[in-house]
Amino acid sequence: MAELTVIKELNFKSETKPDWCPSCGDFAVLSGLIKALTKLQIEPKDAVTVSGIGCSSNLPGFIRTYGYHSLHGRSIPVATGVKLANPNLKVVVTGGDGDGYGIGVGHFIHALRRNIDLTYLVMNNQVYGLTTGQVSPTSEIGYQTKTTPQGNLEQPINPLALAIAGGATFVARAFSGDPNHMAEVIAQAIEHKGFALVDIFSPCVTFNKVNTYEFFRKRVLKLEEAGHDPANLQQAMEKALMWGDKIPLGVFWRTERAVFDQAKLSKDLPYPADWSGQHGLDDKTFNNLLAELR
Amino acid sequence: MNSKIVDIWIAGAAGDGVQSTSEMLAKIAARCGLHVYIYNSYQSAIRGGYVYAQIRISAKKIRTPSDRWDILVALNTDSIERHKGWVKKEGVLIFNCDRAKAPGGLTGIGIPISEVVSNPLMQNTVFLGAACALTGLPLEKFEKAILEVFGKKSQEVKDANLKAAKEGAGRAKSLAGRFKLPVSDKSHILITGNQALAFGAAEGGVRFYSAYPMTPASGVLHWMADHAAKLGICVMQAEDEISVINMAIGASFAGARSMVATSGGGFALMTEAVGLAAMTETPLVAINVCRAGPSTGVPTKTEQGDLWQVLGAGQGDYPKAVIAPLDVEDCFYMVQHSLNLADRYQIPVLMISDLLLSEHNETLEALDPKRIKIDRGEWAGTNGAGQFLRYLYTPGGVSPRAKPGMPDQYIFTAASDDHRESGTLISDVDTDPVERKKMMEKRMRKMEGILKEMPPNVLIGEPKADLTLVGWGSGCGILTELVARAKEEGKKVNALAIRSVWPFLSKEVAGVLTKAKGVMMIENNFTGQMAKLIRQETGFEIPHLCLKYDGEPFYLESTWPMVQKALKGKAQAREVILTPYGLAEDKG
Ligand SMILES: Cc1ncc(C[n+]2csc(CCOP(=O)(O)OP(=O)(O)O)c2C)c(N)n1
Ligand code: SF4
Ligand SMILES: [Mg+2]
Numbered sequence: 001m002a003e004l005t006v007i008k009e010l011n012f013k014s015e016t017k018p019d020w021c022p023s024c025g026d027f028a029v030l031s032g033l034i035k036a037l038t039k040l041q042i043e044p045k046d047a048v049t050v051s052g053i054g055c056s057s058n059l060p061g062f063i064r065t066y067g068y069h070s071l072h073g074r075s076i077p078v079a080t081g082v083k084l085a086n087p088n089l090k091v092v093v094t095g096g097d098g099d100g101y102g103i104g105v106g107h108f109i110h111a112l113r114r115n116i117d118l119t120y121l122v123m124n125n126q127v128y129g130l131t132t133g134q135v136s137p138t139s140e141i142g143y144q145t146k147t148t149p150q151g152n153l154e155q156p157i158n159p160l161a162l163a164i165a166g167g168a169t170f171v172a173r174a175f176s177g178d179p180n181h182m183a184e185v186i187a188q189a190i191e192h193k194g195f196a197l198v199d200i201f202s203p204c205v206t207f208n209k210v211n212t213y214e215f216f217r218k219r220v221l222k223l224e225e226a227g228h229d230p231a232n233l234q235q236a237m238e239k240a241l242m243w244g245d246k247i248p249l250g251v252f253w254r255t256e257r258a259v260f261d262q263a264k265l266s267k268d269l270p271y272p273a274d275w276s277g278q279h280g281l282d283d284k285t286f287n288n289l290l291a292e293l294r
Numbered sequence: 295m296n297s298k299i300v301d302i303w304i305a306g307a308a309g310d311g312v313q314s315t316s317e318m319l320a321k322i323a324a325r326c327g328l329h330v331y332i333y334n335s336y337q338s339a340i341r342g343g344y345v346y347a348q349i350r351i352s353a354k355k356i357r358t359p360s361d362r363w364d365i366l367v368a369l370n371t372d373s374i375e376r377h378k379g380w381v382k383k384e385g386v387l388i389f390n391c392d393r394a395k396a397p398g399g400l401t402g403i404g405i406p407i408s409e410v411v412s413n414p415l416m417q418n419t420v421f422l423g424a425a426c427a428l429t430g431l432p433l434e435k436f437e438k439a440i441l442e443v444f445g446k447k448s449q450e451v452k453d454a455n456l457k458a459a460k461e462g463a464g465r466a467k468s469l470a471g472r473f474k475l476p477v478s479d480k481s482h483i484l485i486t487g488n489q490a491l492a493f494g495a496a497e498g499g500v501r502f503y504s505a506y507p508m509t510p511a512s513g514v515l516h517w518m519a520d521h522a523a524k525l526g527i528c529v530m531q532a533e534d535e536i537s538v539i540n541m542a543i544g545a546s547f548a549g550a551r552s553m554v555a556t557s558g559g560g561f562a563l564m565t566e567a568v569g570l571a572a573m574t575e576t577p578l579v580a581i582n583v584c585r586a587g588p589s590t591g592v593p594t595k596t597e598q599g600d601l602w603q604v605l606g607a608g609q610g611d612y613p614k615a616v617i618a619p620l621d622v623e624d625c626f627y628m629v630q631h632s633l634n635l636a637d638r639y640q641i642p643v644l645m646i647s648d649l650l651l652s653e654h655n656e657t658l659e660a661l662d663p664k665r666i667k668i669d670r671g672e673w674a675g676t677n678g679a680g681q682f683l684r685y686l687y688t689p690g691g692v693s694p695r696a697k698p699g700m701p702d703q704y705i706f707t708a709a710s711d712d713h714r715e716s717g718t719l720i721s722d723v724d725t726d727p728v729e730r731k732k733m734m735e736k737r738m739r740k741m742e743g744i745l746k747e748m749p750p751n752v753l754i755g756e757p758k759a760d761l762t763l764v765g766w767g768s769g770c771g772i773l774t775e776l777v778a779r780a781k782e783e784g785k786k787v788n789a790l791a792i793r794s795v796w797p798f799l800s801k802e803v804a805g806v807l808t809k810a811k812g813v814m815m816i817e818n819n820f821t822g823q824m825a826k827l828i829r830q831e832t833g834f835e836i837p838h839l840c841l842k843y844d845g846e847p848f849y850l851e852s853t854w855p856m857v858q859k860a861l862k863g864k865a866q867a868r869e870v871i872l873t874p875y876g877l878a879e880d881k882g
Binding site: 016019043044045046047048049050053058060061064065066067068069070071074076077078079080081082083084085086088089106107110276277278279280281283285286289290293294 | 324325481482483484485489493495496497498499500501502504521524525528530532533534536537538539540541542543544545546547548549550552566567570574661663664667668669670671697698699700701702704705706707708709710711717718719724
């Protein structure tokens with residue numbers, strides 16, 4: 001049994017300083033995640049952050065946990081592999097709206113219905129930040145970018161409604177302008193058994209001059225203060241569809257469903273170096289497999 | 295020893311039971327210590343299309359499909375017409391004489407199915423009984439096979455089938471033993487290339503296998519899924535091939551030996567992540583079981599057309615190994631070797647198989663579980679203390695690995711962006727030409743070590759010959775048979791079978807080719823892809839290409855004349871074989 005040490009926020013502090021633009025919403029997400037991990041007393045060595053590509057996807061480099069900074073849109077499959085290979089790990093997926101709701105949306109939908117035990121934090125700034133300001137799948141209609149100079153024509157994806165309909169078992173929203181609330185929501189998401197989505201308004205101060213801190217501050221309300229029942233599917237969907245003057249934050253939907261755990265690997269996955277010099281199959285198993293072919 | 299091959303073809307419409315009937319016959323022969331080679335020619339359609347299977351049986355090992363039959367088991371009338379022209383001298387047709395007549399000049403055993411069995415579904419059993427009589431395969435072995443196949447059915451069904459088999463044997467009495475095979479009390483295993491890859495992977499310690507169904511790679515997935523629970527392997531059918539490979543990379547990052555297999559289309563989707571594995575130095579074995587391309591191509595037909603796709607997979611320069619197993623047995627060992635290479639060098643190892651190799655059944659006398667031991671390469675903590683640098687610059691380019699869950703001191707982030715020794719990024723805001731160059735060189739240094747661990751290519755026949763044939767991967771089968779045929783005819787022909795595709799064993803290959811008197815390439819594709827690679831890597835231009843790209847593999851009888859032409863110095867630069875008359879014809 002390992003000695004009981006208290007995990008502090010400092011334990012998650014990376015030597016690499018984030019290179020996000022000053023005031024980028026992603027700073028708050030990083031500290032929110034660190035707060036949540038600290039609150040839950042998860043050891044840095046047992047946490048894995050997995051991301052795709054984007055400003056937001058740089059997060060794993062800025063936190064002291066094991067990390068995998070993968071390809072644009074592929075964070076969920078990588079994280080799925082990590083979790084299946086070692087279910088003891090706490091796997092947190094981080095990324096942007098383009099990464100998760102654009103190029104990677106197929107994986108997102110299947111992760112929802114699979115209900116694999118991952119926490120998914122989407123830093124939704126409604127724009128492509130890293131590639132310097134193109135339209136994103138969550139950009140609002142009429143939103144002007146380099147690639148939509150006449151204004152965006154496409155209906156934005158509603159990630160929360162999509163997640164609820166897609167079979168998610170935990171759906172929440174947070175806002176970088178309210179870091180304590182965000183840390184609380186992220187902690188609940190990590191604690192949740194199954195796939196947990198936290199869509200986070202994380203303003204891109206450089207390329208999105210519409211959906212700013214101010215924009216959200218004026219509009220957000222907290223579901224937990226509004227008597228919302230996250231166990232009520234109909235209410236959850238109604239709240240998820242709210243947009244305009246009032247935009248809800250908090251836990252929209254929470255339910256329990258069997259968690260995908262096809263892998264029964266952890267119990268017999270030895271330290272890799274210990275495998276060397278061995279055989280994958282014992283004699284009896286090998287001979288049985290051979291006998292099947294006779 | 296009587297080493298004659300008996301060729302039995304079972305032909306009918308899809309849904310007539312061609313496959314189950316041929317497998318039963320093959321199993322009986324294998325259990326009599328005989329060697330068997332089955333080649334199925336089938337269509338994607340589950341029912342209705344035209345299908346035939348070749349079951350080649352002999353006391354010696356058989357390595358290719360053939361062009362001619364000794365016994366044709368016609369499950370429908372149509373197949374008599376289709377195949378009558380390819381009969382060998384003494385050939386015998388087994389057919390239902392309620393429906394058809396034997397064509398003139400053919401010896402036929404016509405069995406009135408409506409008279410001998412009450413249920414027309416038992417026709418195949420009757421015919422198999424007749425085939426056993428012709429070849430001298432003992433009926434007891436047949437009985438055992440029937441009991442297994444109908445194990446769950448009632449005694450009545452089993453008895454009826456046994457009776458049917460005996461009826462069939464009785465009807466063939468006059469020709470009994472015409473194709474007598476030397477039965478022994480040995481028993482061989484019967485296995486496909488896909489099964490050998492999966493079985494070998496399990497023996498090689500694979501703990502994570504993900505895939506998306508795609509012919510002709512699905513056999514690996516099916517074996518894995520079937521055995522997953524018992525063997526403790528996590529088997530995932532993911533939503534697409536992009537997810538497949540990224541999941542496997544995630545699992546490998548977490549410490550599990552991981553593998554994926556697909557066909558060309560799926561491999562195309564995987565390629566970005568092949569580079570990801572190389573960049574993050576995450577071991578992975580990815581197999582491309584080729585079908586005839588391009589695009590959806592001919593899904594149920596074979597081709598060696600993806601060589602350059604595999605060589606060019608993914609953007610940028612990165613270290614990798616590409617191995618093309620030479621036959622079913624080689625699949626079992628090469629997949630284990632590939633898993634070790636992947637771990638030892640922390641690279642993607644790409645394997646190339648094809649429909650012919652992956653889906654045909656053949657017999658093996660044994661598989662040796664002791665030949666290759668698991669080698670998981672270098673791990674952190676095994677080489678002293680100090681600050682852990684995941685991508686440490688080392689002389690061989692390999693840096694000791696760590697995985698999540700290991701003590702704090704090993705924490706690192708693996709990134710698809712290029713990075714420093716510690717793993718921090720050297721792209722985006724903070725570019726660093728010096729470190730970038732060093733890191734490129736560190737990764738690429740691995741190629742020197744990999745080159746030394748590539749499996750040797752195989753020279754078939756004597757070192758000195760008048761003609762040297764060259765092939766690769768599954769082509770080894772036809773090369774072996776051509777060399778044997780040449781020997782029978784007193785001609786000096788040898789062959790080089792290439793399985794180390796990348797890094798290329800340039801010196802060794804050049805050594806063979808420059809000394810050869812004449813050289814002919816034998817490849818199952820249009821452009822002679824391996825011949826191009828050989829020219830690129832050795833400067834040697836192979837003067838004659840013998841190619842085939844009609845979807846069918848090389849058959850011995852139609853390929854041998856090309857070798858004869860080359861021996862006479864009459865071969866063209868490009869000789870293209872079309873599958874022998876009739877085979878390619880489709881009246882439907
Ligand atoms: C396959 C592929 N296509 C395109 C890109 C270029 N690319 C990098 S990040 C990105 C969009 C990022 O947007 P988002 O996920 O919203 O992240 P943000 O930067 O806004 O945080 C794109 C298109 C890429 N890296 N890979
Ligand atoms: S470009 Fe936008 S998203 Fe990227 S770091 Fe700057 S503010 Fe953040
Ligand atoms: Mg974005």
